[in-house]
Amino acid sequence: MIKRKIFVFLLLAIIIVLTGCGGDSTPQKLWNHYIKAMNSKSLENVAEIYFAKGTPGYENFINNRDPEEYFNFDNLKTTAFKPEVENDKYYSAEVTLDVDGGAYENIFMVYFYRNPGEPWKFISEVQPNAFEYSELGNKPNNDYYNNIVKNNGEYFYKYVYATKPGEVGPNDYVKYVYPVRKERVVEIPDTIEGVPVTEIGDFAFFDFFRIFTVTFPNSKLEQVILPSQLKVIDNYAFYQTKRLKEIELPSTLERVGEYAFASSGLEKLVINVDDEAAYASLEQKTGVDKLTLIVDKEVYMNDVVIVRAIGYPSNLIEWSTSDEEVATINLVGTNARLQMHSPGTVEISAKLITDNPEDNYVAKATVEVKAQADKTIQSSNPGGSFQNFRFNIRRLFYTGEEFSASMPLQAIWSTSDPNVARVEGNKVVMVGAGTVTITATVEANQSVKTSATITVVDVNDRNAETTFTYDDFTFTGARDMFVGDIIKVTAPGFSESQIEWSVDNEEVATIGRYSGVITAVGTGSVTIRGVRTDNPAIESVVTIRISDPVKGPEFAVNSLDRLHNLKELYINAINPNSVVFQSELRFNNDIKIYVPAQNIDSYKTKYSNYANNIYPMP
Known part of the structure; x- marks a missing residue:
């Protein structure tokens, strides 16, 4: 008898645990239980949905609510309960609620949660008949948004809020968690819920079965089409996908997790950057003689004009002009200033000061000095009461320069030829050589306009041409670079042994003494110097800028481990440093690695163990 009573007591205790304390x-x-409590018009019954009876929360719930206001209906009836999110911890459903026998319907979302081993609970208090539509139902908390995984019937996914959980923003993204069914071909969509899919989760396509303690791969995946904005492939995402033979990674990819493709059946892997x-934007440069003069071919009276030699300080040069009535050179500190006296044409001479008085290394450049009045023009007169709506502008501009003016009235700017000059906000940018008309229009009265026609010259034609009294030389092949690039400079008309090369900073770049092969090793500016071996006084220079390369994907430790079937690896990145492998590459000896031809030497240097396996991209 005692045993029976104990058994009954334990059974009742289990039932109470499973059904009480605000869960079901x-x-x-739980929802049906809640509706029944609401229709009872008893605050005590509703309080038991949320709190254990007798707890402070239970008492506060009852004491802080007015029954007449809280039960502002005659009857509630659920006509639809449509689940939207279902997993072990979180659940949400769209509820359609009939209020007062068809008087009207309320449609809203209800959110639930449960801890392991406990019954389901509401995440927050439900408002089934709130006056404001936005207040209907209940509200999820941050944990819900941060952990919820949804199922659309084809795949599980997680919506990730970039800022405040639950608050939609422009930087939100979706994480693809795993497919619902085992499929041979999977296409991951570019967007879900209107935001980009940028991440594939841990173990997304890893599938196995177990015999005792031994696991065996069981993935059916043969082909996967990745989303176009993918950024992250998480750890073990394609681990042991033995039937997957090839995959192409999009250029948006930033990170590949540990063992992401390890032990897969990949035979071909394409990496894009x-x-x-x-590279197209890198400036191509030519090495010129160190005595080459830098000065505009057209200058204006009263302007401050500094003349300099590209490779020598001005105090190491003896300056002179062909006509001192037009202009002279004054040395102010280390600057050579062109002092203009009258309009005209003048030849500037720069003689290098050396220890040998018989040396005659002279560079010359011809400059045209113009009157200050020729420098600018005033735009056309709009007439009437708008005659002050005008602007002053230079007659001559060079590509890359900009123009802006303060107008007495709000103006709209336009140009007659956007290939020569284009409007960017409140400024005009010179983009091509030619003649163009710049127009300002009164925003409030667009019949009022003022215009001026100017000339734009290519910036490469800005500098006065330099001639020399000796045989100078130039070298070609130089350009701005990215760290890891290798290029070669050459001096046309000279053999390799006739020019000796050097750089002024080997922490930024190195150069072969006679080969002219430049290797970019660090960021910064570096000057390349070429000297004639038969006459070391004659040398040419150019300064280039070296930057970090475009950042491509970073492959974590062992992400490409044990790819025993891999036959072809395509690294579609011009710079070998764009793609980062945190582990040493370990491929079969017969693998073929294809890279862009223009930097193939860089790849062979970086991956010297596979130098014989590297080929130009077909």
């Missing part, structure tokens, strides 16, 4: 065995049963535009 399923979210829908979008760096073509970056």
Whole structure:
């Protein structure tokens, strides 16, 4: 008898634990229990949905609510309960609620949660008949948003809020968690819920079965089409996908996690980096004689004009002009200033001061001095009461320069030829050589306009041409670089042994003494110097800038481990440093690695163990 009583007591205790304290065995049963409590018009019954009876929360709930205001309906009836999110910890459903026998319907979301071993609970208090639509239902908390995984029937995914959980923003993204079914071909969409899919989660396609303590791969995946804005492939995402033979990674990819492709069946892997535009923008440069003069071919009276030699300080040069009535050179500190006296044409001479008085290394450049009045023009007169709506502008501009003016009225700027000059906000940018008309229009009265026609000259034609009294030389092949690049400079008309090369900073770049092969090793500016071996007084220079390369994907430790079937690796990145492998590459000896031809030597240097396996991209 005692044993029976104990058994009954334990059974009742289990039932109480499973059904009490604001929870129920399923979210829908909890919801039905809640509606029954609401229709009872008893605050005590509703309080027991949320809190254990007799607890402070239970008492506060009852004491802080007015029954007449809280039960502002006659009857509630659930007409639809549609689950939207279902997992072990979180659950949400769209509820349609009939209020007062068809008087109206309320449709809202209800959110539930449960801790391991406990019954389901509401995340927060439910408002089934709130006056404001936005207050209907209940509100999820941050934990819900940060952990919820949704199922759309084809795949599980997680919506990730970039800022405040639950607050939609422009930088939100979706994480693809794993497919619902085992498929041979999987296409991961570019967007879900209107935001980009940028991440594939841990173990997304890893599938196995176990015999005793031994696991065996069981993935059916043969082909996967990745989203176009993918940034992250997490750890073990494609681990042991034995049937997956090839994959192409998008250029947006930033990180590949540990063992992401390890032990897969990949035979072909394509890595893309979008760096073509970056290389196309690099400035091509020519090495010129150190005595080459830098001065505009056209200058204006009263302007401050500094003349300099590209490779020598001005105090190491003896300066002179061909006509001192037009202009002279004054040395102010280390600067050579062109002092203009009258309009005209003048030849500037720069003689290098050396220890040998018989040396005659002279550079010359011809400059045209113009009157100050020729420098600017005033735009056309709009007439009437708007005659002050005008601007002054230079007659001559060079590509890359900008113009802006303060107008007495709000103006709209335009140009007659956007290939010569284009409007960017409140400024005009010179983009091409030619003649163009700049127009300002009164924003409040667009019949009022004022215009001026100017000339734009290519910036490469800005400098006066330099001639020399000796045989100078130039070298070509130089350009701005990215760390890891290798290029070669050459002096046309000279053999390798006739020019000796050096740099002024080997922490930025190194150069072969006679080969002219430049290797970019660090960021910064570096001057390349070429000297004629038969006459070391004659030398040419150029300064280049070296930057970090475009950042491509970074492959974590062992992300490409044990790819025994890999036959072809395509690294579609011009710079070998764009793609980072945290582990030493370990491939079969017969693998073929294809890279862009223009930097193949850089790749062979960086991956010297596979130098014989590296080929130009077909």
